Amino acid sequence: MAEGQIYKIHSDFYYIDDGCTTTVCKVREVLKKRKEKIYVGDFAEYNNGYIEEIIPRKNYIARPSVANIDQIIIVSALKEPDLNLAQLDRYIALAHYYNIPAQLCFNKSDLKWDRHLKEKITKIYKTLGFDVVYTSATEHSGIKAFERLLKDKTSVLCGNSGVGKSSLINAINPELNLRTKAVSEKLQRGTHTTRHCEIIKLNDTSRIVDTPGFSNVKFDFIMPAEVDLLFDDIKIYSDKCKYSNCLHIHEDGCNVLANLDKIDPSRYESYLAFVDEANAYKELVKYEGTKTEVLTKKINNKHVAKISGKKRQNSRRTLKQNLYKDIEEDE
Ligand SMILES: Nc1nc2c(ncn2[C@@H]2O[C@H](COP(=O)(O)OP(=O)(O)O)[C@@H](O)[C@H]2O)c(=O)[nH]1
Numbered sequence: 001m002a003e004g005q006i007y008k009i010h011s012d013f014y015y016i017d018d019g020c021t022t023t024v025c026k027v028r029e030v031l032k033k034r035k036e037k038i039y040v041g042d043f044a045e046y047n048n049g050y051i052e053e054i055i056p057r058k059n060y061i062a063r064p065s066v067a068n069i070d071q072i073i074i075v076s077a078l079k080e081p082d083l084n085l086a087q088l089d090r091y092i093a094l095a096h097y098y099n100i101p102a103q104l105c106f107n108k109s110d111l112k113w114d115r116h117l118k119e120k121i122t123k124i125y126k127t128l129g130f131d132v133v134y135t136s137a138t139e140h141s142g143i144k145a146f147e148r149l150l151k152d153k154t155s156v157l158c159g160n161s162g163v164g165k166s167s168l169i170n171a172i173n174p175e176l177n178l179r180t181k182a183v184s185e186k187l188q189r190g191t192h193t194t195r196h197c198e199i200i201k202l203n204d205t206s207r208i209v210d211t212p213g214f215s216n217v218k219f220d221f222i223m224p225a226e227v228d229l230l231f232d233d234i235k236i237y238s239d240k241c242k243y244s245n246c247l248h249i250h251e252d253g254c255n256v257l258a259n260l261d262k263i264d265p266s267r268y269e270s271y272l273a274f275v276d277e278a279n280a281y282k283e284l285v286k287y288e289g290t291k292t293e294v295l296t297k298k299i300n301n302k303h304v305a306k307i308s309g310k311k312r313q314n315s316r317r318t319l320k321q322n323l324y325k326d327i328e329e330d331e
């Protein structure tokens with residue numbers, strides 16, 4: 001039995017790399033029947049052109065579906081489109097949710113951008129412990145630092161479409177020649193084709209996953225009181241709040257509010273926005289709870305006051321699967 005990593009999936013064909021050679025496989029019927037999703041990045045055991053088993057994955061992200069990654073590189077543009085810190089916080093929180101380390105890349109440094117942003121980035125994001133690189137894919141500046149960030153790892157590039165993800169990969173290795181598109185072209189609807197992600201070998205040890213841009217990742221899959229877990233700079237104060245379910249908005253004895261001067265306003269704003277989104281989820285769970293009650297009443301003819309833990313789990317899982325429902329799959 002051979003073992004290797006799936007680096008591309010195209011319809012029923014799975015492209016596997018065992019470190020020396022690549023093989024194309026299909027999936028054994030017994031494995032298909034288990035209905036477990038197979039991700040790009042999964043390690044597989046295969047024999048005679050058939051995948052027999054998937055080795056348990058250390059992590060994964062949904063849409064773009066990819067498993068066993070070492071880090072997420074969040075790419076933002078300093079200009080064209082303008083830097084959007086709220087969007088950056090969204091990606092950071094998402095990486096946190098998946099428990100995958102994140103690093104930050106600010107691209108298009110060749111354009112005329114507001115230099116005060118650099119101070120702000122250092123103050124907020126370097127303090128949070130992120131590695132930060134400034135690049136220009138077109139002028140080839142900062143590309144060496146960007147490459148160092150990727151060294152010996154499998155990285156997923158994420159960031160809105162048009163920030164320069166594909167251009168950055170091309171800057172490192174022009175032979176890859178990934179398709180890039182002007183921002184204005186991208187905004188035109190109707191030209192979307194679904195593109196699946198693929199693990200690309202940058203060199204012997206670094207691998208990268210280019211993704212189509214995505215946007216509108218809403219936090220409507222966690223409870224409002226869990227949002228602070230995704231903000232390290234808020235969480236350090238929340239342990240000392242009077243109430244364990246404190247949302248740090250106007251509660252009595254809130255230690256976050258007592259230390260609000262130490263939290264950057266833009267970060268707190270992002271936090272509030274995600275709590276708002278999570279509230280929509282809380283409402284939905286309540287609603288699903290009511291539905292269960294009615295159903296149970298009808299079947300068993302007795303009243304069940306509380307939503308069962310299992311039902312709660314189920315609805316949560318469904319929501320997590322819908323995580324990127326607004327994904328913008330262009331290119
Ligand atoms: N001025 C400037 N333009 C860039 C830079 N990187 C990418 N672009 C342009 O931005 C547009 C989007 O780039 P692309 O790599 O397709 O972005 P992606 O959607 O994130 O993959 C293209 O027109 C690129 O030429 C950069 O560093 N500076």
Ligand SMILES: [Mg+2]
Nearest residue numbers: 165166211212
């Ligand atoms: Mg691209």
Ligand SMILES: [Zn+2]
Nearest residue numbers: 241246248254
């Ligand atoms: Zn609080």
